[in-house]
Amino acid sequence: MFGEELYKIKAVILGHAVADALGVPVEFCSREELDENPVETMEGDGTYPYPAGAWSDDTSMTLCALDVLAEGELDWTEIMLNFARWLTDGKYSSVDVCFDVGRTCKDAIINCIVNEIPAVESGGISERSNGNGSLMRILPFILYTEFVDCDEEPMDIIHKASAMTHAHERSKVGCGIYSFIIRRLLKSQNVESVFEGLRDAEEYYRNFTQFSHYKRLLDPDFKNLDRSEIKSSGYVVDTLEAAVWCLLNTDSYRECVLKAVNLGEDTDTVAAVAGGLAGALYGYDAIPSEWLETLMKREFIEDMCERAHCQWFM
Numbered sequence: 001m002f003g004e005e006l007y008k009i010k011a012v013i014l015g016h017a018v019a020d021a022l023g024v025p026v027e028f029c030s031r032e033e034l035d036e037n038p039v040e041t042m043e044g045d046g047t048y049p050y051p052a053g054a055w056s057d058d059t060s061m062t063l064c065a066l067d068v069l070a071e072g073e074l075d076w077t078e079i080m081l082n083f084a085r086w087l088t089d090g091k092y093s094s095v096d097v098c099f100d101v102g103r104t105c106k107d108a109i110i111n112c113i114v115n116e117i118p119a120v121e122s123g124g125i126s127e128r129s130n131g132n133g134s135l136m137r138i139l140p141f142i143l144y145t146e147f148v149d150c151d152e153e154p155m156d157i158i159h160k161a162s163a164m165t166h167a168h169e170r171s172k173v174g175c176g177i178y179s180f181i182i183r184r185l186l187k188s189q190n191v192e193s194v195f196e197g198l199r200d201a202e203e204y205y206r207n208f209t210q211f212s213h214y215k216r217l218l219d220p221d222f223k224n225l226d227r228s229e230i231k232s233s234g235y236v237v238d239t240l241e242a243a244v245w246c247l248l249n250t251d252s253y254r255e256c257v258l259k260a261v262n263l264g265e266d267t268d269t270v271a272a273v274a275g276g277l278a279g280a281l282y283g284y285d286a287i288p289s290e291w292l293e294t295l296m297k298r299e300f301i302e303d304m305c306e307r308a309h310c311q312w313f314m
C-alpha cells in the first residue's frame with residue numbers, strides 16, 4: 001500500500017500516538033486500580049476531560065520535532081519554537097490546548113525562549129532531571145538519523161535531541177538505547193532485533209558511567225522478571241525497562257500496548273514508548289484499525305509522516 005519506508009515511519013509514529021491515547025484516560029491510576037478495571041480499548045474522559053483518542057504531550061512534542069525534520073533540516077531552534085507554540089498556544093495538541101507538560105520540559109522551553117539559551121543546551125542537567133520527557137519524544141530523531149544522511153554522528157544528534165529538555169547523561173543514554181533497538185527493528189522485524197539493539201548499545205556505551213543504570217535490560221533473564229519487579233513510573237530507566245519488558249512478553253501490537261497501559265502510573269508515556277517499539281516490530285497494519293479511526297487528528301499526523309517520507313526519500 002505504501003512505500004516500505006513510509007510504512008515504517010507511520011508504524012512507529014502512529015504506533016506511539018495510538019498507545020499514548022490509550023494511556024491518557026488512566027494516567028496516574030495505580031496498577032491495583034487497573035488490575036480491577038483494565039483498559040481494553042480507546043476510552044474517553046478519566047484523568048482528563050477529553051474524548052477517546054486524545055493524545056498528550058508525548059505525541060505533541062514528537063510532532064513538534066517531526067514537523068521540522070520533515071522539511072529535511074535539523075533546525076534545533078525551530079523545534080524548540082514549536083515546543084513553545086505547543087506550550088502557549090496548543091499548537092500540535094490533539095485538543096488545541098497544552099493540558100500536560102512535565103516540569104523539566106517546561107523549564108527547558110523557558111530557558112531557551114525567555115533566557116535565550118541555545119536550544120541544545122536548555123535541558124535540565126541535574127540527576128533529578130531524569131524523567132522520561134526526552135525518551136517520549138525521541139522517535140522523529142531516530143527516524144531522521146536512520147533515513148537521512150547527516151553531517152553529524154547519529155548518536156550525537158540523539159544525545160543533543162535529548163539535551164533540549166533532558167541533558168543529564170542518564171536521559172541521553174536512555175534515548176540512545178531506545179534508538180539502537182528501534183534502528184534494528186526497522187531493519188529486521190523480529191524480536192531478535194531487540195537483543196541486537198541492546199548489544200549495539202552495550203558496545204557503544206562501554207565507557208559511559210550512566211549506562212550501568214540500564215544493566216537489567218542486558219540480563220538474559222530480563223524478560224522473565226515478574227511484573228511486580230517492573231516499575232512504570234515517570235523515571236526514564238523505569239519507563240524504558242517497562243516498555244521493553246512489555247514488548248518481550250507479548251506477541252502483538254495490541255497486547256503490548258495494553259500490557260503497558262495496565263502497568264499503571266505513567267500509563268501514556270510507558271505505552272507510547274512501548275508503542276513505538278511495537279509499531280516497529282509488528283508494522284502499521286498491526287495497529288488495530290478501530291484505534292486508528294478513533295485517534296484524534298489522525299490525518300494531521302499521517303500527513304506529516306507522508307511529508308517526511310517525501311522529503312527524505314524523493
Ligand SMILES: [Mg+2]
Binds near residue numbers: 058100
Ligand atoms: Mg503524556
